[in-house]
Amino acid sequence: MLNRREDETVPTEIKLWRIAENGRPKPVDQDKLDLESRLEDWIRDDIGLVNDDLLVIGQQVPTDHTGEIDLLAMDSEANLVILELKRDRTPRDVVAQTLDYASYVQKLGLSEIGEIAANSDFLDGQSLEDAFSEKFGEDLPEFVNQAHRMYIVASSLDSATERIVGYLSETHGVDINVATFAYFNVDDREMVGRSMLLDEVAVQTRSDTRKTSKRRENLTQAELREIASENGVVELWDRAYHGFRPISQGTTRSLSTLSFQIRIIGVGLRSFLSIVPGWSSAEKGLVLRVRDQFISEWFNIPEDEIQGVCGEEVKDFPDVWGGERFLDADRLDRLIKLLRENTPSN
Template sequence: MALEMGLWRADGSKLERIEPTSIGLESQLETYIESDPTMLGTSLLLIGRQVPTAHGGYVDLLAVDETGTVHVLELKRDKTPRDVTAQALDYGSWVSTLSRGDIVAIWNSYKPHKPFEVAFAEAFGDAPPEDLNTSQVFTIVAATVDAATERIVRFLNEGYGIPINVVFFRHFEDGGNRYLARTWLVDHEMQPTKSGSSGKQVKSKEPWNGQDWYCSFGDDGTSRNWVDAATHGFVSAGGQSWYSRTLKNLPVGGRVFACIPGSGYVGVGTVTGTATRFDQLKIDTGDGPIFLASLPLLGNYTRPGDEDDEIAEWAVPIEWTHTVPKAKAVWQKGMFANQNSVAKLRQAFTIEQVSTAFNLDD
């Protein structure tokens, strides 16, 4: 049974039905959605319009949400029930094979003057997730569909859990004012389909160069201070094993991008030794090795119970290539940040921005 949307003008105790019009609506929907994708009821960043596929045909609209799920938006226009559903699934199967680099390339063709990471951060308030396009959602956009299309979509969605749905728009005019009404065929809070379910691995993450690491340096000015780290050459973390555990992943020879949460990137350097308890780490001051903890430090790197290695502060010696004061930290929307003390730095955008700011390529 086809869905029907009604709109009535309430004038006192009298109701007058406003009849929908469809003149030109389906030809305008693509433009409407592009101008404001929130009209679909979900926060989306459009990454492409009329995107050519590898097998012929064009995806009407392609978008991502804040989780990195890719949304395939296919407009019904004058397609038959079989064509519109088959096309959405066909395009979706192609999208599921796209790597992270493919997704970014589609964006670059669509909006070449703004980095994808910046646009994502502006849309959702954070950098893109490391995993991108691990799942997909398929949406048919229409003014009306016939019973056969509804039947097919319900069968796939409700019977087999395929995340395909129909969003309906109806156009109303009343007294010179124009309105769009929206409804969904089935509950649109669907579980997206996962890429790689057929056994094919999709590269959803940026490749790691095997060298660069992100390090979060929690400078609160009291227990830990960036001036100490920049002056004496180290990064540190501790208080719980959750914080110090990842610090121990830093390999000798690895390159570290130090970031102060809430401020930005403040240093880049090379790891010169393995993780050691802060109170046991010796550094070379030029006059021979000396315990780091014996130096005049602004931070207090001790805490109650730190005789336990899991609570103690741990440090890794770093030979800094470039550092800046906390007040001059480098940050831009879309840059990589992570809740772990140390993580592999895959995001080329962050590496490029920091390298440029620190003149590392010179």
């Protein structure tokens, strides 16, 4: 094994061959990437360069610590993923900075994450919920950011970064890895190849086995109905369930909601409203989380008509998704009638 200085970087070694006119393979020499900042642009345009299972939600994201996160993404389990470019920083600096960002990210809730996504141009005007559903084919979970992941992105790797990241993952189960890229220019055609420092499956396995999961089993429909009963709204619960179930093509449960879904060809099941029994009360009514825009598009009903039936949104719930309303029996019956009359025939 060759010895090298702690700060000496070695380009990612990826072999590439071109098939010559005589049919024989000819090795292609690796070139030096002129600007490592170009990596950020490439990854921004195609996150699959690092991992296909990611949805980018922000770039140069401000933190209340020092600095800005180069790229922030979300995976299919709604966990946040930090992508930090090494640039010309020392191994200690880039690893410390990435871990510092992780200490900030772990505190973010749904409202803060939604604000980050809304302030970026990655979702093309979609809500975080819609972008997540489109990317992963399922609804955004009720509880997000239960864990986080980190990637350091570089065009070359030094022994110190390799040793520190390996130690964090292999000894302490930290979900961190390094993605390095090899650059080729063949007849003025640019190409890149990617290599991971650590095996991704092994990193995930170590992380999963060393952390105590915050996830709990979703409540059953009977348990959610019991909560409605305890809050004095079981009759409204039953009214809502029997009213919305024939309109929907499926239901899904969480720790606090029963959601009604519609199947969209090429996308899958998408929730259009949810019952939230824990926030309901006999005095104010049954809480429904109503996705006005989605219902308007699917059922072809003007949003102001939906809002007129459902009433004003409630803004004082914790970490609100949006669209929550208290509905009494009259408003509930009017909403059921409106959706039934406008349910698409196919």
